[in-house]
Amino acid sequence: MMALMLRTEGLNAFYGNIRAITDVTIRVPKGKVVSIIGANGAGKSTLLKSISGLIQRKNGHVIYKDRDITNMSVNRIVKLGISQVPEGRQLFAHLTVEDNIRLGAYSYYNRRNRSVIQDRIDGVYGMFPILEKRCKQVSGTLSGGEQQMLAIARAFMARPDMILLDEPSMGIAPLVVREIFNVIVNLNQSGTTVLLVEQNAKAALKVAHYAYVLEGGRVVLEGLPKELLDNPKVKEVYLGG
Amino acid sequence: MEQISIAGQLFQYLITGITVGSIYAMVAIGFNIIYDVTDIINFAQGEFVMLGGLTMVLFHVSFQIPIIIAFILTVMGVTLIGILVDRLAIRPIRQPSVLTLIIATIAVSFVIRGAAMFFWGKNPFDLPAFSGRNPITFYGAVIQPQYFWVVGFLIVVVIVLSIFFDKTITGKAMKACADNADAARLVGINVNQMIMLSFALSAGVGAVAGIIITPISLMEYDRGAMLAVKGFGAVILGGLGSFPGAIIGGLILGIIESLVAGLISSGYKDAFALVVLLCVLFFKPSGILGNIEISKIKRF
Ligand SMILES: Nc1ncnc2c1ncn2[C@@H]1O[C@H](COP(=O)(O)OP(=O)(O)OP(=O)(O)O)[C@@H](O)[C@H]1O
Ligand SMILES: [Mg+2]
Numbered sequence: 001m002m003a004l005m006l007r008t009e010g011l012n013a014f015y016g017n018i019r020a021i022t023d024v025t026i027r028v029p030k031g032k033v034v035s036i037i038g039a040n041g042a043g044k045s046t047l048l049k050s051i052s053g054l055i056q057r058k059n060g061h062v063i064y065k066d067r068d069i070t071n072m073s074v075n076r077i078v079k080l081g082i083s084q085v086p087e088g089r090q091l092f093a094h095l096t097v098e099d100n101i102r103l104g105a106y107s108y109y110n111r112r113n114r115s116v117i118q119d120r121i122d123g124v125y126g127m128f129p130i131l132e133k134r135c136k137q138v139s140g141t142l143s144g145g146e147q148q149m150l151a152i153a154r155a156f157m158a159r160p161d162m163i164l165l166d167e168p169s170m171g172i173a174p175l176v177v178r179e180i181f182n183v184i185v186n187l188n189q190s191g192t193t194v195l196l197v198e199q200n201a202k203a204a205l206k207v208a209h210y211a212y213v214l215e216g217g218r219v220v221l222e223g224l225p226k227e228l229l230d231n232p233k234v235k236e237v238y239l240g241g
Numbered sequence: 242m243e244q245i246s247i248a249g250q251l252f253q254y255l256i257t258g259i260t261v262g263s264i265y266a267m268v269a270i271g272f273n274i275i276y277d278v279t280d281i282i283n284f285a286q287g288e289f290v291m292l293g294g295l296t297m298v299l300f301h302v303s304f305q306i307p308i309i310i311a312f313i314l315t316v317m318g319v320t321l322i323g324i325l326v327d328r329l330a331i332r333p334i335r336q337p338s339v340l341t342l343i344i345a346t347i348a349v350s351f352v353i354r355g356a357a358m359f360f361w362g363k364n365p366f367d368l369p370a371f372s373g374r375n376p377i378t379f380y381g382a383v384i385q386p387q388y389f390w391v392v393g394f395l396i397v398v399v400i401v402l403s404i405f406f407d408k409t410i411t412g413k414a415m416k417a418c419a420d421n422a423d424a425a426r427l428v429g430i431n432v433n434q435m436i437m438l439s440f441a442l443s444a445g446v447g448a449v450a451g452i453i454i455t456p457i458s459l460m461e462y463d464r465g466a467m468l469a470v471k472g473f474g475a476v477i478l479g480g481l482g483s484f485p486g487a488i489i490g491g492l493i494l495g496i497i498e499s500l501v502a503g504l505i506s507s508g509y510k511d512a513f514a515l516v517v518l519l520c521v522l523f524f525k526p527s528g529i530l531g532n533i534e535i536s537k538i539k540r541f
Contacts, residue, residue, distance in 0.1 A: 052427060074426040074429075075426070075429050075430075078429040086424060092417040092424065095413065095420065102413070103413060103430070104428050105428075106414060106430055107428070
C-alpha cells in the first residue's frame with residue numbers, strides 16, 4: 001500500500017445545525033493528485049475547509065501524516081504543511097501582488113530567514129513571470145487568471161507538503177485554465193501532494209491519479225480517472241453526455 | 242493697519258484650527274486603525290484620549306514623575322487598557338455582528354467614563370506645557386509653544402504608523418485581516434492577535450493625543466464623547482479607513498471650527514462643522530479621499 005499524506009474518516013461538517021457533508025472518507029496518497037468533482041452545493045468547499053481548519057464544527061477524523069489534525073487551529077495546520085487556495089481566490093485585494101506573495105510565507109517570517117523568503121519569492125516569480133511584471137500592482141486589479149495564479153503563488157510560498165485547490169478554473173477562459181492546470185501538474189511533479197476540487201470534471205480528471213464524486217455532501221463514487229470517465233452516470237451528469 | 246490686523250486674526254484662527262485639527266486627526270487615525278482591521282467603529286476612542294490626559298496628570302503632576310518617563314508610562318498604561326477592552330468586551334462576544342461590536346464599544350465608553358469620574362471627579366485638570374507658556378508672536382498671531390508639540394507629534398505618529406503598515410510584515414498582516422480574514426487565517430495569521438494589536442495601537446495613539454492637548458485645553462472625565470464625535474467627523478470627512486484622509490479631515494474640521502468660532506460665534510462652531518460634514522456626505526459619500534469601490538465592499 002502507498003504511503004498516505006492525508007485521509008479523512010467519516011468526516012461530518014456543520015454550519016450551525018445544518019450538516020453540509022456526511023461521513024466523507026477519502027484517501028490522498030503522498031505525491032499524487034486527487035480530484036473531487038461535484039455540482040454546486042455538493043459540499044466540496046466544505047470538505048476542503050474542514051481539512052484546513054477553517055470549519056471547526058465537525059466530527060469524524062482528519063489524519064495528516066499519521067497525525068489527527070481534526071481539532072487543530074488553522075494556524076497550526078498551515079505550519080504542519082497544508083496550504084489552501086480558497087474558492088474565488090480570496091486575495092488581499094488592497095495589497096500589492098508582492099505583498100500578497102510575501103504574506104504567503106507569514107508563518108515562516110522572522111529576521112533570520114529573510115534571504116530564504118526572498119529566494120522563495122524569486123522562485124515563485126520564476127513559476128509565474130507575469131506576477132513579477134505586476135509585482136507593484138494592487139492585486140484586486142489583476143485579471144481573473146492572474147488572480148488565480150497569485151492565489152496559488154501565495155499558497156506555495158509556505159512550501160506546503162500538500163496543497164488544497166478549490167475550483168481553480170472558476171470564471172477563467174479555457175486557454176488560461178490549461179495554463180493553470182499545467183502549473184498544478186508542475187507543482188505536483190516537484191513533490192507537492194494535491195487535493196483538487198472542481199466542477200470542471202474533464203480538466204480535473206485529466207490531471208488526477210484518483211478521484212471522488214461528491215453529491216449532496218456524500219461520496220457517491222470513486223475510482224481511477226479513466227474508470228470515472230467511462231462511467232455512464234459521470235458522463236451524463238458531469239461531462240455533458 | 243486695519244488690513245494687517247485682519248490678516249493677523251485670520252492667521253491666528255488658522256494656527257489654532259491646525260492645532261485642534263491635529264488632535265482630531267489623531268483621534269481619526271485611532272478610529273481608522275481599528276476599522277481597517279475589524280470593520281468596527283470604536284466609539285470608546287475618545288475615552289483613550291481622555292485617559293491619556295488624566296493619567297499623565299496623575300503621573301506627572303500628582304506623583305511628580307519626570308515628564309518623559311510619565312509620558313511613556315501613560316502611553317503604556319492606556320495601551321494596556323486598549324488590550325483589555327479587546328479581551329474583555331470585544332473577543333468574548335460570540336458570533337459577533339459588526340453592529341453588536343459597535344454597541345459593545347459604546348458600552349465600554351460609558352464604563353470608562355464612569356470609572357474616570359469616580360477616580361478623578363468632575364473637575365478639569367491642567368498639565369504644564371512641555372516647553373513653557375511664553376507665546377511666540379508671528380505675523381500678528383500668538384502661538385503657544387505647545388502648538389508645535391501637537392503638530393510635531395501628529396507628524397511623528399503618522400510617520401511611525403506609515404512605516405509600520407507599509408514596511409513591516411506585521412503591519413501588512415493587519416491590513417490583510419481587514420481585506421480578507423479567512424484568507425489571512427489560511428496563511429497562518431492569528432486574526433485575534435491582530436485585532437488585539439489594533440486596539441493596542443489606537444489606544445496608544447489616543448493616549449498621545451490626550452497628553453499633548455491637555456496643556457492647551459485641560460482635560461476632564463467626560464471630554465471623550467465630544468472628541469470621539471469630532472474624530473469620527475474627521476474620519477467621515479476624509480474617507481473611512483484612509484490615513485491621509487484622517488489627517489486632511491481632522492485639519493479641515495479644526496480649521497473650520499476655529500474660523501467659525503472667531504468670525505461668527507463660538508456657539509456655532511459645532512453646528513458649522515456638522516453642516517460641512519453633511520455636505521461632504523451629500524456630494525461625496527465616500528469622503529474626500531475615500532474610495533467608492535472600497536466603501537461598497539465594506540459593511541458601512
Ligand atoms: N456559511 C454557510 N452557512 C450555511 N450553509 C452553508 C454555508 N456555506 C455552505 N453552506 C451549505 O453547505 C452546502 C455545501 O456547500 P459548499 O460550499 O461546500 O458546496 P460546493 O460543493 O463547494 O459548491 P460550489 O461548487 O458552488 O462551490 C450547501 O448546501 C451550502 O448551501
Ligand atoms: Mg465551493
